Amino acid sequence: xxxxxxxxxxxxxxxxxxxxxxxxxxxxxxxxxxxxxxxxxxxxxxxxxxxxxxxxxxxxxxxxxxxxxxxxxxxxxxxxxxxxxxxxxxxxxxxxxxxxxxxxxxxxxxxxxxx
Amino acid sequence: xxxxxxxxxxxxxxxxxxxxxxxxxxxxxxxxxxxxxxxxxxxxxxxxxxxxxxxxxxxxxxxxxxxxxxxxxxxxxxxxxxxxxxxxxxxxxxxxxxxxxxxxxxxxxxxxx
Numbered sequence: 001x002x003x004x005x006x007x008x009x010x011x012x013x014x015x016x017x018x019x020x021x022x023x024x025x026x027x028x029x030x031x032x033x034x035x036x037x038x039x040x041x042x043x044x045x046x047x048x049x050x051x052x053x054x055x056x057x058x059x060x061x062x063x064x065x066x067x068x069x070x071x072x073x074x075x076x077x078x079x080x081x082x083x084x085x086x087x088x089x090x091x092x093x094x095x096x097x098x099x100x101x102x103x104x105x106x107x108x109x110x111x112x113x114x115x
Numbered sequence: 116x117x118x119x120x121x122x123x124x125x126x127x128x129x130x131x132x133x134x135x136x137x138x139x140x141x142x143x144x145x146x147x148x149x150x151x152x153x154x155x156x157x158x159x160x161x162x163x164x165x166x167x168x169x170x171x172x173x174x175x176x177x178x179x180x181x182x183x184x185x186x187x188x189x190x191x192x193x194x195x196x197x198x199x200x201x202x203x204x205x206x207x208x209x210x211x212x213x214x215x216x217x218x219x220x221x222x223x224x225x226x227x228x
Contacts, residue, residue, distance in 0.1 A: 004158070033215060042121070042204060043159070045215040059215065091158055104216065106151075106158030 002026070004107035006092050012113045013082055021077045021110045025094030032075050033104060034067060037089040046090075049075065082114045118142060119207050121219025128226050134192040136222045138205035141186065145207040149216070150179065150190050153202045162203070163190070195226045 005024045034046040045059040049069040069075040093104040121138045128134045151159035165172045165179040172179045178191040205219040
């Protein structure tokens with residue numbers, strides 16, 4: 001079946017602009033995660049959604065970052081007033097249940113470049 | 116602060132050789148340790164994982180060794196092949212917690228034919 005999809009695959013934006021990144025998880029997966037992958041820094045957890053529960057936003061680096069998940073499926077990560085340090089690959093992952101956190105299936109990512 | 120420390124940053128191995136990547140952690144509440152493999156332009160994919168109640172897990176050419184007392188674990192790739200060339204990430208998760216993965220910084224493996 002279809003895996004996790006993300007769009008756009010690449011995004012170049014000017015400093016100060018807002019951007020929206022989209023994630024379509026695997027159908028039926030209840031848990032959805034956003035990570036940021038910076039060069040040489042591994043993957044950094046940003047936010048976690050589980051069903052209709054309030055999201056775990058503990059990884060968001062600043063209040064310029066926010067995310068929504070509509071209807072328990074598609075998620076959008078929004079970065080307001082982008083800064084050059086926001087340049088990274090943003091990865092989305094989903095899993096079937098919260099207890100299967102290690103069985104996270106990742107999308108290909110969105111490469112964000114802030115000029 | 117990096118919750119999972121990974122080394123080396125890069126590794127070059129001859130075809131047929133053994134690739135070894137090491138990770139260490141501090142949080143004793145971690146209870147699951149997966150390894151992910153990432154090819155350029157792709158997202159990470161789960162490769163193999165281990166729980167702390169076993170000292171070794173083997174799947175094909177891939178083996179995880181786990182030392183609970185030392186809080187260290189490692190990935191061994193036997194008979195390394197050029198197709199294994201990728202970036203490998205170790206990770207840890209506390210499954211009774213927020214369930215987010217804490218990743219190491221990655222090891223770029225190159226297997227020379």
